[in-house]
Amino acid sequence: MKKEDIIQPQNLVMKKPDLMNDTIMHYCPGCSHGVVHKLIAEIIEEMGLAEKTIGICPVGCAVFAYRYLDIDWQEAAHGRAPAVATACKRLWNDRLVFTYQGDGDLACIGACETIHALNRGEKITIIFINNAIYGMTGGQMAPTTLVGMKTSTCPYGRDPQLHGYPLNITDLATHLEGTAFVSRQSVHNVTAIRKAKAAIRKAFTNSMKGIGSNLVEIVSTCSTGWKKTPLEANKWMEENLFNFYQLGDLKDTTK
Amino acid sequence: MKDNRECYLMKGNEAIAHAAIRCGCDGYFGYPITPQSEVLETLSLLKPWETTGMVVLQAESEVAAINMLYGGGASGKRVMTSSSSPGVALMQEGISYMTAVEIPAVIVNVQRGGPGLGTIQPGQADYFQATIGGGNGDYNTLVLAPASVQDMADFVDLAFNLAFKYRNPTFILSDGVIGQMMEQVYLPPFKPRRTEEEIGKECPWAANGYKLRQRKPNLFSSLEMDPRTMEQRNIKLQEKYALMRSTEQRSSEFMCEDAEYLFIAFGSVSRCAEEAVTILRKKGHKVGLLRPITLWPFPEDRLNSILPTVKKILVCEMNAGQMINDVKLAINCQRPVCHYGRTGGVVPTPEELLESMLQIIEGKD
Numbered sequence A: 001m002k003k004e005d006i007i008q009p010q011n012l013v014m015k016k017p018d019l020m021n022d023t024i025m026h027y028c029p030g031c032s033h034g035v036v037h038k039l040i041a042e043i044i045e046e047m048g049l050a051e052k053t054i055g056i057c058p059v060g061c062a063v064f065a066y067r068y069l070d071i072d073w074q075e076a077a078h079g080r081a082p083a084v085a086t087a088c089k090r091l092w093n094d095r096l097v098f099t100y101q102g103d104g105d106l107a108c109i110g111a112c113e114t115i116h117a118l119n120r121g122e123k124i125t126i127i128f129i130n131n132a133i134y135g136m137t138g139g140q141m142a143p144t145t146l147v148g149m150k151t152s153t154c155p156y157g158r159d160p161q162l163h164g165y166p167l168n169i170t171d172l173a174t175h176l177e178g179t180a181f182v183s184r185q186s187v188h189n190v191t192a193i194r195k196a197k198a199a200i201r202k203a204f205t206n207s208m209k210g211i212g213s214n215l216v217e218i219v220s221t222c223s224t225g226w227k228k229t230p231l232e233a234n235k236w237m238e239e240n241l242f243n244f245y246q247l248g249d250l251k252d253t254t255k
Numbered sequence B: 001m002k003d004n005r006e007c008y009l010m011k012g013n014e015a016i017a018h019a020a021i022r023c024g025c026d027g028y029f030g031y032p033i034t035p036q037s038e039v040l041e042t043l044s045l046l047k048p049w050e051t052t053g054m055v056v057l058q059a060e061s062e063v064a065a066i067n068m069l070y071g072g073g074a075s076g077k078r079v080m081t082s083s084s085s086p087g088v089a090l091m092q093e094g095i096s097y098m099t100a101v102e103i104p105a106v107i108v109n110v111q112r113g114g115p116g117l118g119t120i121q122p123g124q125a126d127y128f129q130a131t132i133g134g135g136n137g138d139y140n141t142l143v144l145a146p147a148s149v150q151d152m153a154d155f156v157d158l159a160f161n162l163a164f165k166y167r168n169p170t171f172i173l174s175d176g177v178i179g180q181m182m183e184q185v186y187l188p189p190f191k192p193r194r195t196e197e198e199i200g201k202e203c204p205w206a207a208n209g210y211k212l213r214q215r216k217p218n219l220f221s222s223l224e225m226d227p228r229t230m231e232q233r234n235i236k237l238q239e240k241y242a243l244m245r246s247t248e249q250r251s252s253e254f255m256c257e258d259a260e261y262l263f264i265a266f267g268s269v270s271r272c273a274e275e276a277v278t279i280l281r282k283k284g285h286k287v288g289l290l291r292p293i294t295l296w297p298f299p300e301d302r303l304n305s306i307l308p309t310v311k312k313i314l315v316c317e318m319n320a321g322q323m324i325n326d327v328k329l330a331i332n333c334q335r336p337v338c339h340y341g342r343t344g345g346v347v348p349t350p351e352e353l354l355e356s357m358l359q360i361i362e363g364k365d
Helices: A033-046 A061-067 A081-091 A103-109 A111-119 A169-174 A190-209 A230-244 B012-022 B038-046 B062-074 B085-090 B092-100 B127-133 B149-166 B176-180 B196-202 B227-247 B267-282 B300-309 B323-330 B350-361
Strands: A053-057 A072-075 A096-102 A125-130 A179-186 A213-219 A248-252 B006-011 B027-030 B055-058 B079-083 B105-111 B142-144 B169-175 B182-187 B251-254 B261-264 B287-292 B294-296 B312-317 B337-341
Touching: A033 A061, A033 A096, A033 A125, A033 A190, A053 A061, A053 A081, A061 A072, A061 A096, A072 B062, A081 A096, A081 A111, A081 A125, A081 B027, A081 B055, A081 B062, A096 A103, A096 A190, A103 A111, A103 A125, A111 A125, A111 A169, A111 A213, A111 B062, A125 A169, A125 A190, A169 A179, A169 A213, A169 A248, A179 A190, A190 A213, A213 A230, B006 B012, B012 B038, B012 B079, B012 B105, B012 B149, B012 B176, B012 B182, B027 B038, B027 B062, B038 B055, B062 B079, B062 B085, B062 B092, B062 B105, B079 B085, B079 B149, B085 B092, B085 B105, B092 B127, B092 B169, B092 B227, B105 B149, B105 B176, B127 B169, B127 B294, B142 B149, B149 B169, B149 B176, B149 B182, B149 B227, B169 B176, B169 B267, B176 B267, B251 B300, B261 B267, B261 B350, B267 B287, B267 B312, B267 B350, B287 B300, B300 B323, B312 B323, B312 B350, B323 B337, B337 B350
Parallel strands: A053 A072, A053 A096, A096 A125, A125 A213, A179 A213, B027 B055, B027 B079, B079 B105, B105 B169, B142 B169, B261 B287, B261 B312, B312 B337
Antiparallel strands: A179 A248, B006 B182, B142 B294, B251 B287
């Protein structure tokens, strides 16, 4: 059997989504961002929403998210993506409006906008990449950094007496009346990726149906910031982050 | 001839709200602050979402409100906010971002006295902030200064048209007097909001997904890693500001034809100055008033054209001396320029301005 015989549409099991272009990603090896980008592109394509989508990107590692997905994007100021998305969705009811934010952007400088957009029940989806560290600026302490975890601004480990406690903002979001669907997932293996895709798809579907606000956290790796190999990072995430940030659908009002 | 215009008696803040609905505004996003809360209150009472479909939302902060304008403007919609001095200070980051990626929007500042929390009484101390740019980077915003409730009603549509003409945020820099006082006002006729197709045609640059398959994706990002590319973006912006500067200067005059002594005042203070001119003229003094309607661009061309007869200039403002800098720059210091200012929320009376001008006329300045 020749190679050409195998490369046939009926044998296709994996395909790069059309909305994803060939720009070389700036993300580090082992980073979770690329996988989540691909999932978003796949879902928008599967739902036929390319001409109905407005993406809002953050300040942080995903500041360049717009380079990789061929949809309309608005780059928000640090932390303000939920406010930007609020206006877009209210002014364009039939659009899919989503934000894509890291932990520093969403849970620290943008905590106010995040909480209020979710609590108002804005018909948007917030994709929350939580790697417990500031990646873009070089590995500083994030609001989500675990107690004892070492970063460049808590080099002796996060000490609650000095730095306060990690903020579990996704758990907080489950208590807000405006949220319809709150889920925490990861993308470190195939099973996790499939679950994450289902969660994002559910959030996007809710957003299009006008059901509440939707938050999907992806507990992610930052091998560079954590100073680990990609494999070590995956293992460290499973053994440490998953204890504090437990995976699963945390709230679903549509059930 | 019968006058078919709709005439009302209302506050400047209420006129802003009515005018917004009537000029096809798509969305208002604001946060309560004295002395401008009537804008949001009036809109909430009028429920335009049930008639024109206009969105009205009370934001969680001025920071959120300006970023809502960022999103709405970038998607091609006519969006506006209103606030007062401390609130507008919070918006500066967003305004800088909007100018960087050329997002049209209208921002109303009903100024109060500062600095800090200041007072809820009228002020004009945000002149520098509005005309020079209170955010980071080299940028300018168009600034319209209403002097009456009628101006408040008329400037909303004008501000939107300028904002979209230049793809730039446009300020209506009002003050607590104009916002709070009631006057007769003719409201503009209703203009329908644009359809999706009309927005698609007028704003092919907008990020809203419209006909994405037939074009390149639209992106709004002020981030540029290569300094040379960033400089090129700056040069392009500066060319636009130069065009605005040469095209959009607006002003009005009162008894300037033979004026030897010239008041220059904007907003509510120009009303006091007009009264002072009337009284001084009756006393035989050749006094006039130039009222800048655009504070940026400053109406330097008009000022220079009336300058030949002018001996001295008195700039009157509710601040410690801000517009006076633009006056001196505009005439390249060819005439003596004096200043009379009240601060902290104190509104000058026509008598004060008159006395100040008399001192100048009598050479006691």
